[in-house]
Amino acid sequence: MRKTVILFLIILTTSIKQGFAQDSIVNDLLNLQLPPLETLFEGAHKSSMVEFYGYRMEGEELTLKTEKRKWLSYFSGYASYQYGVMGLNNYTDIGVDLPVVYQYSSSNQVWYNAGVSFRMSLEDFFDRKNKIRRQQLKINETMKERDMWYDEQKIKIIELYARAEELLNTLKYVIELFTVSDANYRDLEKEYIMGSITAYTLNTAKGQQVQSFMQLERVKSELNMAILKLEILSNTKIINR
Numbered sequence: 001m002r003k004t005v006i007l008f009l010i011i012l013t014t015s016i017k018q019g020f021a022q023d024s025i026v027n028d029l030l031n032l033q034l035p036p037l038e039t040l041f042e043g044a045h046k047s048s049m050v051e052f053y054g055y056r057m058e059g060e061e062l063t064l065k066t067e068k069r070k071w072l073s074y075f076s077g078y079a080s081y082q083y084g085v086m087g088l089n090n091y092t093d094i095g096v097d098l099p100v101v102y103q104y105s106s107s108n109q110v111w112y113n114a115g116v117s118f119r120m121s122l123e124d125f126f127d128r129k130n131k132i133r134r135q136q137l138k139i140n141e142t143m144k145e146r147d148m149w150y151d152e153q154k155i156k157i158i159e160l161y162a163r164a165e166e167l168l169n170t171l172k173y174v175i176e177l178f179t180v181s182d183a184n185y186r187d188l189e190k191e192y193i194m195g196s197i198t199a200y201t202l203n204t205a206k207g208q209q210v211q212s213f214m215q216l217e218r219v220k221s222e223l224n225m226a227i228l229k230l231e232i233l234s235n236t237k238i239i240n241r
Contacts, residue, residue: 025220025224026171026175026216026220028239028240029168029171029220029223029224029239030171030172030175032168032227032238032239034161034164034165034168034238035236035238037157037158037161039234039236040157040161040230040233040234040236041154041157041234043234043235043236044150044153044154044157044233044234044235045150046235047153047235049149050146050150053142053143053145053146053149056142057139057142057143057146060135060138060139060142061139063135063138064132064135064136064139067131067132067135068132070128070131071128074119074124076117076119153233156233157230157233157234160226160229160230160233161230163226164223164226164227164230167219167222167223167226168223170219171216171219171220171223174212174215174216174219175216177212177215177216178209178212178213178215178216180212181205181208181209181211181212182209182212182213184205184208184209185202185205185206185208185209188201188202188205189202189205227239
């Protein structure tokens with residue numbers, strides 16, 4: 001039974017040590033230097049959402065230009081053109097005893113007509129300025145909505161940034177804690193093999209080692225998640241993977 005417990009603890013300890021030693025993410029996180037907040041803010045300003053608001057604002061500005069030129073639709077022009085030969089028949093009665101004189105004459109003639117008409121409803125006349133103003137307000141609304149979104153992004157970035165800094169400091173602490181608990185367990189493991197301590201003491205040390213390792217994994221996972229979110233929000237690469 002004693003040999004079985006020792007073998008199990010050795011296997012578990014070896015697995016934990018190998019997992020920790022081969023974890024390159026921990027080393028990357030320990031060497032990580034967070035970029036300045038202003039860099040992250042600038043990156044967020046280049047995100048696809050800002051581009052979307054740019055497209056929408058461009059469409060609203062084009063609509064405003066169309067609204068301002070709408071007065072042209074109140075005018076309409078017309079023109080007609082006709083060319084042909086015009087004939088004229090003429091009968092002349094010169095007396096009772098004389099025959100009627102018949103005359104025919106023709107000539108080439110051109111007819112053309114051109115002009116401009118104006119038609120505008122009173123509603124359009126009095127509401128035109130309001131329509132232009134409403135369209136301008138839509139542009140202002142889009143700009144304000146974009147700025148509000150950007151402010152929200154900056155708040156989220158600040159919160160995640162502070163959380164990442166906190167976890168970076170905590171990571172150093174939990175690594176030290178794991179290193180101490182692991183070294184303590186390995187020392188007690190040798191004493192247990194020599195019969196100097198009981199299995200209960202060794203199990204207690206093992207529990208502390210496992211607990212510190214699990215805490216390390218939790219901090220690493222939360223820190224990695226915070227950095228991933230920061231990268232998405234700021235549109236900025238922070239850590240190489």
